[in-house]
Every structure is written in C-alpha cells, then in structure tokens.
Amino acid sequence: MEKLLEFKNVRITLKNRVLFENISFIFHEGERLMLSGENGSGKSLLLELIALGMSKDLCERYSGLEVTGEILDANGNDLLDPETGRKVAYVAQSEETYKNSTLVKQAEIAANGVGIDLDEDKLDYLLDRFGLSEKKNQKLKNNLSFGQGKLVHIITRLLKLPATNLLVLDEPLNHLSFKNSKVLNDIMLEEIKNNPKLSIIMVSHCNAISFVNQKMVYDYDTNRMVKKQYHSYDCFE
Numbered sequence: 001m002e003k004l005l006e007f008k009n010v011r012i013t014l015k016n017r018v019l020f021e022n023i024s025f026i027f028h029e030g031e032r033l034m035l036s037g038e039n040g041s042g043k044s045l046l047l048e049l050i051a052l053g054m055s056k057d058l059c060e061r062y063s064g065l066e067v068t069g070e071i072l073d074a075n076g077n078d079l080l081d082p083e084t085g086r087k088v089a090y091v092a093q094s095e096e097t098y099k100n101s102t103l104v105k106q107a108e109i110a111a112n113g114v115g116i117d118l119d120e121d122k123l124d125y126l127l128d129r130f131g132l133s134e135k136k137n138q139k140l141k142n143n144l145s146f147g148q149g150k151l152v153h154i155i156t157r158l159l160k161l162p163a164t165n166l167l168v169l170d171e172p173l174n175h176l177s178f179k180n181s182k183v184l185n186d187i188m189l190e191e192i193k194n195n196p197k198l199s200i201i202m203v204s205h206c207n208a209i210s211f212v213n214q215k216m217v218y219d220y221d222t223n224r225m226v227k228k229q230y231h232s233y234d235c236f237e
C-alpha cells in the first residue's frame with residue numbers, strides 16, 4: 001500500500017518543554033491507527049500537525065511552539081512547510097459551533113471545500129443513523145447539544161471522504177452516547193468495507209472501537225510514541 005505519511009526524527013517543544021522526542025514512523029494507506037496517552041501529552045497538537053500541517057494559526061495558539069525534523073505527505077512534501085497544501089477529513093477535539101446556517105448547508109460547504117459535490121443521499125443516511133434527520137434544514141446556532149454538535153462535525157467530515165483516503169479524528173466519542181458510539185463504530189466499518197484504502201489516525205482512549213488495528217501510546221519517560229498491540233474489547237458487538 002502507498003505511503004501516506006512519514007515522520008522523520010520529529011521533535012516538538014513548547015517554550016523549552018519537550019513534548020515529543022525522535023518521533024519516526026511511516027503510515028501507509030489502509031492503516032488505521034489509534035493514538036493514546038495522558039492528558040496534556042500533546043496528542044491533539046500532533047494530530048493537528050498531521051491533519052493541517054504547520055500553520056500560522058497553530059503557532060499562535062500554542063505559544064512557544066517549535067517543531068524540527070520532517071513530516072512528509074504522500075508526495076514527499078513537508079507538512080512543516082506552511083506552503084504545503086492538505087486535503088484530509090479532520091474532526092478536531094473541540095470545534096466552534098456553526099454559525100447562522102443550516103446543517104445541509106454546512107455539509108455542502110465541507111464537501112465543496114475538498115472539491116466535490118455534496119452527496120445528499122449519504123447525508124440523509126448518516127443523519128438517519130445518528131437520529132438527527134429533523135436537524136437537516138434547521139439553523140444550527142443554539143440548536144445542538146454537545147453530542148449533537150460532535151455528530152454534525154463527524155458527519156460533515158465523512159462527506160469529504162470521496163476526495164481523500166485520510167480521516168483524522170480527535171476523540172470522536174467525546175459527548176456521544178453509548179448508542180451513537182456504537183453507530184459510529186458500525187458506520188466506520190461500513191466505510192472501510194466500501195473503501196479498503198481508507199486510512200484513519202485517531203486519538204481515543206476507548207478500546208471498544210473495532211475499526212482500528214494499531215495503537216501507539218505516549219511514553220512520558222522518553223517523550224516518544226511507542227507501538228502497542230491493539231485489542232478491541234468488542235463490547236459494541
């Protein structure tokens with residue numbers, strides 16, 4: 001399978017505090033990786049670098065951020081170069097609630113953002129599965145609970161997948177009920193069945209998930225990500 005991402009000796013520091021040391025690994029198309037580790041270890045920062053690359057906005061939010069080494073995309077372009085473009089489906093850990101527009105409009109904007117038309121049948125299917133159909137044509141502002149907001153972010157990013165094989169998820173189960181966590185797990189298994197090239201990098205602490213097959217855990221002593229065997233509890237079955 002094609003190489004999608006390569007970390008070469010990446011070191012990440014925040015105001016002289018070392019978060020990551022000597023991160024080196026290759027991630028291939030079709031791989032599905034869970035990242036896990038203590039709160040504050042830098043998982044979300046690492047995920048944002050993977051999803052969006054080194055942006056001015058990231059440097060402004062994480063004051064004193066320095067990253068050395070290389071993070072190469074499938075074409076060998078370095079994501080630490082702000083000029084490198086990116087086309088991924090990325091659900092951040094926490095995102096702004098959408099402003100004064102409808103869910104269907106937001107879904108259209110997400111799809112158009114990666115150069116494709118909205119697949120409205122798929123939107124309807126996803127909304128139905130997550131019990132959100134009635135929200136489709138409503139304005140989103142002040143209209144969603146935390147869990148519903150997270151689901152809208154997940155749904156809009158799943159609609160980008162025809163344009164990219166890389167899905168990046170930061171704690172997607174946060175705020176979700178057990179039922180909707182199971183639905184998400186089922187939907188991801190369907191997506192993978194339909195597209196075996198689908199590649200997932202996800203931060204999560206939940207071993208119930210059965211759509212990943214690899215795990216890396218943050219090691220505080222060495223500031224490295226250490227590969228571990230992944231075993232799902234399979235309690236969604």
Ligand SMILES: Nc1ncnc2c1ncn2[C@@H]1O[C@H](COP(=O)(O)OP(=O)(O)OP(=O)(O)O)[C@@H](O)[C@H]1O
Nearest residue numbers: 014038039040041042043044045046061062063093
């Ligand atoms: N805006 C910021 N400016 C400077 N440092 C920050 C900022 N936000 C977070 N940090 C620091 O960056 C480190 C990494 O944060 P990050 O959000 O990546 O951690 P995390 O591993 O995702 O944690 P969690 O499990 O709580 O989501 C934290 O230790 C925190 O102290």
Ligand SMILES: [Mg+2]
Nearest residue numbers: 043044045093
């Ligand atoms: Mg985080």
